[in-house]
Amino acid sequence: MTDVQDLARFVADANFDDLSEQAVEQLKIRVLDTLGVAIGALDAEPIVAIRGLIDDLGGAPQSTLIGGGRTAPDRAAFFNSALSRYLDFMDSDLAKGETNHPSDTFGAVLAASESVDGTGRELLTAFAVAYQVHARLSDVAPVRAKGFDHTSQGSFAAAASAAKALRLPEEQIANAIAISGTANHALRVTRTGNLSHWKGLAYPQVSKEGMFAALLASRGITGPEEVFEGNKGYRESITKPFELDWLAEDLERVTRSIIKKHNAEIHSQSALDAAQDVRAQAGFAPAEITGVKLRTFDVAYSIIGGGEEGDKRSIRTKEEADHSLPWMLAVVLLDGELNPAQYEPERIVADDVQELMRTVEITPDDGFSARFPDEMPAELEVTLRDGTVLRAERSTYEGFHTDPLSWEGARRKFDALTAPFTSEEQRDAIAKVVHHLEDAHVRELTALLAEVRTTRA
Template sequence: MTEVQDLARFVGRARIEDLSAEALEQLKIRVLDTLGVAIGALDAEPIAAIRGLLADLDGTPTATLIGGGATSPERAAFFNSALSRYLDFMDSYLAPGETNHPSDNLGAVLAAAESVDATGAEFLTALAVAYQVHTRLSDEAPVRARGFDHTTQGAFAVAAGAAKALRLPEKQIANAVAIAGTANVALRVTRTGNLSHWKGLAYPHVSQTGTFAALLAGRGITGPEAVFEGNKGFKDSVSGPFELDWSQEDLERVRRTIVKKHNAEIHSQSALDAAQDIRAQDGFTSRAIAQIRLTTFDVAHSIIGGGEEGDKRLVRTKEEADHSLPWMLAVVLLDGRLTPEQYAPERIVAADVQGLMTRVVITPSDELSARFPAHMPADLEVELADGTVFRSSQDSYHGFHDDPLDWEAARAKFDALASPFTDAALRDEIAGIVRELDRRSTRELTAALARVPRTRSSAHSAGGAH
């Protein structure tokens, strides 16, 4: 067997019964969280542009778009993945050399599952497969240091999940994974320097092409059978050597994923908790801040702190703001929170936050770096003009491995994000279906998602719900 055939056997044999009770619960929490984040992005400008393009292109309406309408599965995969990715408020997985967002696979798996009228149990199993493939490849075959984006491993994961949801046999699963993995080697420039819309659309693109690869494989199209180990294959050209025995894998890796508390890049979460802690301390006033000093782990410094992936003090757009640790620290110290409301264009460029971010100094620490990714350490000091120094050290946050989100907290986040677009009855319906999804149908869920309005109610038109 080739390595992709070994992976395909793992995918083909996966069953809902393979998930422990805790893993199944956490997977449902990820579904609810991802849907809330997606609904919260329905009126974003890039989303409107994508919906308009899909309307112009048309497409066989076998998969639902969140917010109404239907199109072909691969186009629905792109749109719904774009929704869940736009706010940058989704889940994450931390490996020593890679960070990814396994919930990015939901749009593709949901579209594929709906197109064949899959059960909720089939959908959840396919999503668990995508989580496992995505996270384990990130563990064993990180590519960030080689200049490639984390969507590169995601191509294998999304194709595996979509193929599983489509009920393809093992041979066709292998072909789908081989096609998608060969065709989607992506550059890390997606997330370096001045950021563009592509930061949020790179994975939706992989969702679309991975779903299409599965549809092609279902019609008998073949892919390179030695995609991993072959001459000029993934190991030879992209990742370097690694070993991964898929016969020994389970579906439990979802339990190692983490959910964002703040609407910000994942490596900022503990630092933003520290900022909230300082802001709440007696005597603190943001109007008198002279300097902000953060000591943190090297990955946070490299990606969002002004390290190897570029200076983070030129912030003009949402894409730049949610990947700028100086900006995020400044806005939390000023506003006390970081939600979609802070990403309003006028707030991003406001003089107070733009000025305060220039007083942020971020330093990587070998000691703190050695504790990552098991921990997310951040030591923050804020000095006022009179010399008073406020301090806070945080090692994790609510939603991290050691303090996982429970259903009630997930529901609160879902309600906060979805309430500008939905009434309480529809939120209850969607959450209720997700809670029992292993005993419901995929189409019950997509039918409810189709009824979500695309625009905010007048009571929330100014973003007040956030």
């Protein structure tokens, strides 16, 4: 048995009945969260452009596009994953050397499951597979330090979960994973320097290609059976030697993943909570701020704080803003929140945000770094003109795996994001199907998603 064959057996054997009640509930919360973030992005400029391209290209009408229309499963996987990824408000899984976003795979799982008239139980099981595969590979085989993107592990997860949702047999699952895992490894430059639209589209590309690999495998196309351990394979070329016994894995990793409270890169969440805490203190006045200092853990500093992935003070676009910790701290100190409204173009470049951002100093702390990823420590110090120093410290937040988001909390976020595009009746209907997804068919959900408006009311 090769490694990919072991992985395929794990995927083939995955069963809804193996999931704990907690895992099922957290999967449904993540389905609702993913759909809310997706619907909230329907009128974003890049999404509108992609939808126009898909309409021009056409495609066999097998899978539903959120907002209406149907196309081929691989194109639906790309579009719906682009929706759920664009706002950068999706969930995350933290590993010491890698951060990943398993919910980015949902577009592939949804498209695949609908195309075979799948059940909610099947969809949830395939989604659990996506979390387990992506997160466990990130644990043992991080690639960021070698210049590859976290979508690298996603290439295996997308194919595995799509193949599971398509009900492929074990041999075809192995081929789907091998094809996708050989062909799709993006460069980390996606998230360094001045960021482009591709920052939000790199995983949708993998979602599409994982879906297409599963479709190829379903027609008998084979892939390299030693994709992991073979000559010039994944271990030798991209990652490092690692061991992972897939046959000893469960489907519970979703319970360790975390959901964003703020519409911002995941490592900023506790720091932004600290900024809100400072705002709530007596004497705080944004106009009186003369200095902002943040101590944080090394991963946050490296990715969004001005460390190895580039300066974070030249901010002109949404893609740059949601990956700049100085900008995000400034806007929360000024506005008290960071939600899609803060990413309006005029707010991103407003003088008050730009000026306050330049007073922010960020330093990594070895002690804080040692506590990551079990915690996300952040200590914020804001100095006012009269010499007053306001301080706040956070190590977790609501939505972290030690303080998991409840269904009620997920529903509040879903309602806030989708209200411009849905009626209260539509929101209730979608939430009801998701909350009882194990008793529904996927097409009941996609029929509701097709009725969502693509423009704001």
